[in-house]
Amino acid sequence: MSPPSIEQLHTFHAKDRKIFSKLVLKFSKTPAESLLIMATWFWLEDFFSQNILSTILALSDPVIMALANEAVLCFQCLDSSEQPNNFNQIPLTAELLAKDISLQIFHKHRYSAIAGIRNFLTTVCSRIFSDILQRALPPSSSYPFVTRLRHPLIIPGFPHPTFGSINVMPDVVVGDNLYNNNLFPCSHGLWGWNASCIAxxxxxxxxxxxxxxxxxxxxxxxxxxxxxxxxxxxxxxxxxxxxxxxxxxxxxxxxxxxxxxxxxxxxxxxxxxxxxxxxxxxxxxxxxxxxxxxxxxxxxxx
The missing domain is CATH 3.30.70.330 (RRM (RNA recognition motif) domain)
Known part of the structure; x- marks a missing residue:
């Protein structure tokens, strides 16, 4: 089975791309933080088997912004091996998931969360948000076409001390065709992520x-x-x-x-x-x- 085209990926992840665009272009969050927010939400979807991103997209901008700030607390609490103390830091996320979830519970699954977020970054986010990142990041030096294909985007904040590196290759339009040279090692990642295949x-x-x-x-x-x-x-x-x-x-x-x-x-x-x-x-x-x-x-x- 041939890998999906960029257009197919963009169509399949249309709702996810709308949310990411809001984070980066409308709410002016940094590209690195926005990528980690999306990867955290992808992992929560997978871990709890819930389609939360469709629900998030239907919410008002202030609520989406508040949920995004809670997602930041979630991935930041994974940076430390010490358990967080405050039990009431992510009430909107708990309501969204209809679960009694706290940062303590998130931290209890720390290594599963780190591995999952890292892999969503490298196998999904690196592919489906590359064109939006190109719009949000400062323009790089002008490279010839062939050279440009070989240079990943420079995203301030990566490599991340907890989640590592992300390799995002730019989209390049040639005529009517859209090209992207991002490597995608695991076929499950975009159509049904499977943690066991990439840990x-x-x-x-x-x-x-x-x-x-x-x-x-x-x-x-x-x-x-x-x-x-x-x-x-x-x-x-x-x-x-x-x-x-x-x-x-x-x-x-x-x-x-x-x-x-x-x-x-x-x-x-x-x-x-x-x-x-x-x-x-x-x-x-x-x-x-x-x-x-x-x-x-x-x-x-x-």
Missing amino acids: TDNERTMFITFSRGFPVSQAEVKRFFTKNYGENCVEGVYMKEDNKNFLNANGNDNGQQQSLFAKLVLNSVATVDRILDGEKIKRFKSNGKHIWARKYSMTRDD
């Missing part, structure tokens, strides 16, 4: 640590998490042995080596959120031995 291994990985003198095996780690979070929740456990011999529970050096940490690759980002349950670090006990679990960080843990 990376790093997004699904946790960092596990153990106490010296109380060795925990790979099999024991897998057995503990599959017992508590589902038979198929663990894809792999990767350990590296410490160079030092460990002392057993009686304080004796038994000449063996112990792994003090492991990487735990799970079946989904949602399982990461289930394990942490809104906490930065979670402590467990398996056969009398402590296990500490937190989200894996490629820059910190490699």
Whole structure:
């Protein structure tokens, strides 16, 4: 099946494009913030299986603006590993979804939300809003046609510290045809987004640590998490042995080596959120031995 044309994408996402145009061109929100607002709403639609963007478009401009400001609070609360304190910050969003949702609940699903928003940015927003962004952003230097196709738009605010980079290639009109060179790696993204097809291994990985003198095996780690979070929740456990011999529970050096940490690759980002349950670090006990679990960080843990 051939990928959809730009015109087909614009038609399919006509309502989304109208909302984005309002954010950027009418409400004068920055392109970066507007992209994150739309990606947050896309993720909320997917997470709660509700068509909220059609409802948003039918609302008055002041209400749309207020909802957009609440969406900003939602994605900003994901920047911190600390839970937000105020329980009444997104009342309009809760009413829109007809759910008892708060920033605390949003933060409880932090890693699912980050992965989802990031992927909506890169697989949907980068394709369907490129022409609107060209109108909103300052004009760039004039490139020859072929060169212009190869230069992504410069969007102040990206790369984002939480959501990463977004690659938006400009639309170029040649005769009666509209061209766009945006890469689109996952066919589900525009016609029915599927988080499982685009979550990376790093997004699904946790960092596990153990106490010296109380060795925990790979099999024991897998057995503990599959017992508590589902038979198929663990894809792999990767350990590296410490160079030092460990002392057993009686304080004796038994000449063996112990792994003090492991990487735990799970079946989904949602399982990461289930394990942490809104906490930065979670402590467990398996056969009398402590296990500490937190989200894996490629820059910190490699």
